[in-house]
Amino acid sequence: MKSANSSLRRNFIRLGLLVVGIAVLDVALTSQFYRSTLTLSLIFAIAAVGLTLLMGFAGQVSIGQGAFFGLGAYSAAFAIQQLGIPPLVGLVVAAVVPGFFGYLIARPILRLSGNNLALATLALAAVFYVVATQWSSVTGGIDPGITGLPALDYFGLSHIHVVLWLAGICLVICTAVALLLIDGRFGRALMAIKTSEVVASCTGVDVARTKAIAFAIAAAYAGIAGALFGYFLRAFNATSFNVGLSIELLMMVIVGSLSTVWGAIFGALAIMVLPNLLEGFDHAKLLVYGLAMVAIMMLAPNGLGETLAKLVTRRRVAE
Amino acid sequence: MDRRQFLGTMAGAAALGLGKISFAQSANELRLGFLAATSGPAAFLGASERLVFDLMVEQYNAAGGIGGRKVVPVTYDTEGNSTVAAQQLRRLIESDKVDVVVGPSTTGEALVLRTIAEESKIPLITMTGTESIVVPPTPYVFKTAPTDRHVSLHMLQFAKEKGWTNIGIITSADGFGQAGATYLKANAEKLGMKIALAEEFGPRDTDMTPQILRLRRAGIQALMIWSVNPGPTIILRNAEAAGFKTPIINSFGVASPALLEQAGRSAENTYVSTMRLLIPDLLPASDPLQPVVAKIAKEYRAKYNQPVTTFVGNAHDAVKLVELAVKKISGPLSRDGIANAIKSGVSFPGCNGMMAYSATNHGGQDDTLSPVVMVQIKNGKFVPA
Amino acid sequence: MDSFLQNLISGCLLGCIYAMAALGFTIVFNASRIVNFANGEFLMLGGVGLAGVVVTAGLPLWLGVILAIACTAFVGVLMQVAFLNNARSADELSLVMLTIGTGLAIRGAGALIFGRSVTFVPDFGLFPMLLMGDVYIVSQGIWIALTLVAVGIALWYLFSRTTFGKAMKAASQEPRAAALCGIEPRQAAAAAFAIAAGLGGLAGALLAPISAAFYENGVFLGLKGFAAAVAGGMGNPLGAVVGGLIIGVVEALSAGYVSSGYKDGVAFIILLLVLLFRPQGLLGGVSVKRV
Numbered sequence: 004m005k006s007a008n009s010s011l012r013r014n015f016i017r018l019g020l021l022v023v024g025i026a027v028l029d030v031a032l033t034s035q036f037y038r039s040t041l042t043l044s045l046i047f048a049i050a051a052v053g054l055t056l057l058m059g060f061a062g063q064v065s066i067g068q069g070a071f072f073g074l075g076a077y078s079a080a081f082a083i084q085q086l087g088i089p090p091l092v093g094l095v096v097a098a099v100v101p102g103f104f105g106y107l108i109a110r111p112i113l114r115l116s117g118n119n120l121a122l123a124t125l126a127l128a129a130v131f132y133v134v135a136t137q138w139s140s141v142t143g144g145i146d147p148g149i150t151g152l153p154a155l156d157y158f159g160l161s162h163i164h165v166v167l168w169l170a171g172i173c174l175v176i177c178t179a180v181a182l183l184l185i186d187g188r189f190g191r192a193l194m195a196i197k198t199s200e201v202v203a204s205c206t207g208v209d210v211a212r213t214k215a216i217a218f219a220i221a222a223a224y225a226g227i228a229g230a231l232f233g234y235f236l237r238a239f240n241a242t243s244f245n246v247g248l249s250i251e252l253l254m255m256v257i258v259g260s261l262s263t264v265w266g267a268i269f270g271a272l273a274i275m276v277l278p279n280l281l282e283g284f285d286h287a288k289l290l291v292y293g294l295a296m297v298a299i300m301m302l303a304p305n306g307l308g309e310t311l312a313k314l315v316t317r318r319r320v321a322e
Numbered sequence: 323m324d325r326r327q328f329l330g331t332m333a334g335a336a337a338l339g340l341g342k343i344s345f346a347q348s349a350n351e352l353r354l355g356f357l358a359a360t361s362g363p364a365a366f367l368g369a370s371e372r373l374v375f376d377l378m379v380e381q382y383n384a385a386g387g388i389g390g391r392k393v394v395p396v397t398y399d400t401e402g403n404s405t406v407a408a409q410q411l412r413r414l415i416e417s418d419k420v421d422v423v424v425g426p427s428t429t430g431e432a433l434v435l436r437t438i439a440e441e442s443k444i445p446l447i448t449m450t451g452t453e454s455i456v457v458p459p460t461p462y463v464f465k466t467a468p469t470d471r472h473v474s475l476h477m478l479q480f481a482k483e484k485g486w487t488n489i490g491i492i493t494s495a496d497g498f499g500q501a502g503a504t505y506l507k508a509n510a511e512k513l514g515m516k517i518a519l520a521e522e523f524g525p526r527d528t529d530m531t532p533q534i535l536r537l538r539r540a541g542i543q544a545l546m547i548w549s550v551n552p553g554p555t556i557i558l559r560n561a562e563a564a565g566f567k568t569p570i571i572n573s574f575g576v577a578s579p580a581l582l583e584q585a586g587r588s589a590e591n592t593y594v595s596t597m598r599l600l601i602p603d604l605l606p607a608s609d610p611l612q613p614v615v616a617k618i619a620k621e622y623r624a625k626y627n628q629p630v631t632t633f634v635g636n637a638h639d640a641v642k643l644v645e646l647a648v649k650k651i652s653g654p655l656s657r658d659g660i661a662n663a664i665k666s667g668v669s670f671p672g673c674n675g676m677m678a679y680s681a682t683n684h685g686g687q688d689d690t691l692s693p694v695v696m697v698q699i700k701n702g703k704f705v706p707a
Numbered sequence: 708m709d710s711f712l713q714n715l716i717s718g719c720l721l722g723c724i725y726a727m728a729a730l731g732f733t734i735v736f737n738a739s740r741i742v743n744f745a746n747g748e749f750l751m752l753g754g755v756g757l758a759g760v761v762v763t764a765g766l767p768l769w770l771g772v773i774l775a776i777a778c779t780a781f782v783g784v785l786m787q788v789a790f791l792n793n794a795r796s797a798d799e800l801s802l803v804m805l806t807i808g809t810g811l812a813i814r815g816a817g818a819l820i821f822g823r824s825v826t827f828v829p830d831f832g833l834f835p836m837l838l839m840g841d842v843y844i845v846s847q848g849i850w851i852a853l854t855l856v857a858v859g860i861a862l863w864y865l866f867s868r869t870t871f872g873k874a875m876k877a878a879s880q881e882p883r884a885a886a887l888c889g890i891e892p893r894q895a896a897a898a899a900f901a902i903a904a905g906l907g908g909l910a911g912a913l914l915a916p917i918s919a920a921f922y923e924n925g926v927f928l929g930l931k932g933f934a935a936a937v938a939g940g941m942g943n944p945l946g947a948v949v950g951g952l953i954i955g956v957v958e959a960l961s962a963g964y965v966s967s968g969y970k971d972g973v974a975f976i977i978l979l980l981v982l983l984f985r986p987q988g989l990l991g992g993v994s995v996k997r998v
Contacts, residue, residue: 112983115983118941119982126976134972136495146504147454147501279413296811301793304795361818361823522967523967533967552827565841584919
């Protein structure tokens with residue numbers, strides 16, 4: 004028990020360091036380009052943390068997070084533009100609506116496992132994309148989509164600074180909640196389920212309910228990320244939420260490491276930054292990007308986060 | 323240590339990115355940014371736009387630059403993705419320090435980039451056809467492509483003159499097709515025409531027979547297709563196989579000689595509403611745009627050994643606009659200077675119409691000349707309809 | 708009624724292509740327990756490869772088809788031998804990630820080598836268009852349907868009548884026993900990748916005349932193929948064919964009678980229902996849940 008608490012404490016120290024890191028970067032980065040890359044990384048990291056909770060801890064695959072990401076973006080935009088709700092409250096709407104839908108869908112869908120679950124969630128993403136492109140009275144379809152979201156220039160700060168900090172704060176809160184959940188009863192229930200559902204239910208865990216809650220949390224996190232994404236760009240359309248987005252989120256958590264929520268943050272950063280570094284390859288960019296993914300998975304099969312962590316620890320031991 | 327990883331990556335990213343901008347900035351050059359999708363679903367637009375951009379920059383520099391200023395091009399691929407496009411625009415503004423940006427070519431991207439351009443105060447000359455980008459005009463954003471409203475009106479008016487007032491439309495489920503559908507529906511109502519059936523298809527679909535059969539049952543007098551290839555070619559082939567005899571009018575989305583090859587016999591007798599670039603050799607000498615169109619078509623074919631697409635005009639007119647605006651400036655170049663030069667009035671015959679930019683017209687075309695013409699396919703060739 | 712039949716035919720032809728994509732998933736899954744997310748890219752590669760050989764290089768069509776199949780099969784084997792074989796972890800997700808990465812690389816390579824244009828390849832010809840009253844089947848459609856039948860018979864023979872084929876399946880379930888019969892699991896996996904990729908190349912080549920070759924086609928074909936494979940029961944070749952045909956027909960009928968904009972949505976909702984009510988797939992046997 005003591006070790007669990009100390010690991011929680013260590014994680015919260017890291018969380019504090021993350022805040023310091025964001026603050027340092029916000030001051031140090033002079034270019035809006037790097038700042039916007041950082042902002043997008045933070046935004047996607049929120050969705051990735053939720054997905055890690057679902058995949059890494061509860062052992063439930065999802066290739067459908069893009070649907071909740073999009074649902075969050077549309078819910079927030081609808082709340083702001085049609086209902087006149089302020090953007091900060093819009094974030095709550097963007098968490099509640101996908102979370103609720105996630106909980107509803109989770110019960111039937113999480114009876115499935117393995118390939119079936121992968122396909123079912125993928126189908127969810129595909130259906131969401133079709134509805135987003137076709138239900139144009141609400142979503143604006145692909146053209147023009149949602150436009151004219153307000154600039155968030157609170158406290159005399161520019162839009163990009165505000166969104167950067169909003170994303171940073173949301174990420175810290177979501178990560179803290181995830182860490183607390185993992186450390187507590189709920190986390191132990193999740194890990195029991197991951198090991199064996201039968202054993203878990205024998206020890207008194209309500210398997211279906213626990214899985215559904217994990218799914219709902221992951222959906223809510225994706226929703227918050229989606230809303231922030233919409234706030235950041237101020238205009239978006241359905242093409243942003245195609246099946247590719249769900250696969251990209253999946254890539255983030257696998258490349259990052261599924262065994263820790265820090266892996267998700269690291270993976271989001273890697274997936275957002277990597278394509279920008281490959282710009283010099285011009286037409287060969289996609290080929291090099293694919294090969295880079297292959298190389299990462301060959302050299303670090305447990306994800307970059309875990310492998311790098313091991314490298315650092317090993318070096319420390321050697322010292 | 324997580325923070326160390328985090329900072330390490332950012333520092334690495336910064337170091338790699340910064341390497342690109344550590345060159346000397348010369349006063350006597352024009353740093354010209356270019357953004358278009360050269361990969362992804364919108365590559366049909368971006369690929370040829372990029373080619374003509376490269377061609378024109380090469381020509382300027384061979385002739386000593388624009389007004390003595392060397393043109394330094396910086397180009398990025400947006401993949402047709404608005405998030406990527408936004409990142410690339412910020413990179414052009416901050417890292418590459420460009421004076422003006424040409425692009426992007428899709429509406430979705432342009433709507434996102436417009437707010438960034440206005441915030442960063444950089445002139446952005448988009449190659450999109452959506453009116454809402456420039457109406458009402460904002461200080462830094464312009465466009466060159468003919469508006470979807472003009473083009474759809476042209477198709478509908480042509481049908482009305484032929485006496486076809488009961489229309490069916492089929493459009494692709496992408497940005498291009500959805501915009502077309504919106505304008506066709508709105509304009510048909512204004513002209514007192516009826517859209518009896520509106521069908522859609524996925525941009526990667528392989529067979530549109532079900533839609534064709536529905537359209538056949540609807541008893542329409544003409545069918546309008548608004549999409550880019552391969553959709554329209556598949557539709558033409560399905561229609562021929564199904565014995566669908568109704569006249570078909572395609573939008574400029576397929577206006578390329580490739581249509582004749584690919585659709586072959588099934589394109590016979592169908593119509594295409596197109597910018598003039600499709601038929602540079604068939605334009606009458608009296609057409610005010612003929613010299614411009616014929617010149618760029620000839621040069622493009624000579625350099626790339628491939629036929630011009632109509633989208634070449636979008637980039638050509640954008641670069642031409644930059645050239646004329648920059649020539650008006652005698653002192654040092656600035657972003658505001660270029661935007662103001664355009665707003666103080668720049669007129670020229672472009673590929674897409676008589677362009678007349680002013681403080682109130684950021685869209686380019688004046689209303690005196692239709693930016694599109696109607697052609698028909700007869701014996702495997704385009705002829706004026 | 709005629710248009711119903713016509714829609715049905717349209718859907719079946721579409722389904723034949725999905726079925727061939729699904730067979731690729733199933734064959735690889737049976738031999739190595741890997742869900743290969745790069746499978747759609749094999750179809751893409753077959754299409755753009757054929758277009759490159761026939762339209763750009765001007766070689767005869769039959770040679771183009773053979774080259775397209777051979778090259779794609781080679782890429783499949785390369786993927787297995789160079790990447791998947793050397794993976795340090797047998798963890799399912801990291802292998803899936805490897806296939807996603809390989810898929811991206813194949814798409815990038817396809818664009819780089821064969822260009823980014825949309826290219827139609829000439830019809831294979833030989834058969835005339837089949838007309839029965841008002842209902843027709845286009846010539847290329849006859850090719851597609853006959854090819855699926857031939858491929859189906861060949862695969863059935865391979866997997867249930869030859870030692871090699873049976874051993875391939877055994878290699879993933881009982882690696883040790885298979886090794887005793889002289890079948891290395893790695894060889895079996897390489898053979899499976901060769902067959903799946905070659906099949907993908909063939910399907911892509913068949914599709915190129917009717918819907919054009921394009922370097923981005925792989926994503927969509929992979930998605931539909933995966934759906935068909937799981938709907939039919941992952942690992943069941945007959946199920947893959949049935950799954951493919953059903954998805955094709957549902958799509959065509961919903962485009963013809965419900966709404967063309969929502970047709971993909973309808974197909975995927977039906978897929979979800981199939982999964983929920985028959986998790987073992989349409990043709991999958993009842994599996995005993997391991998405790």
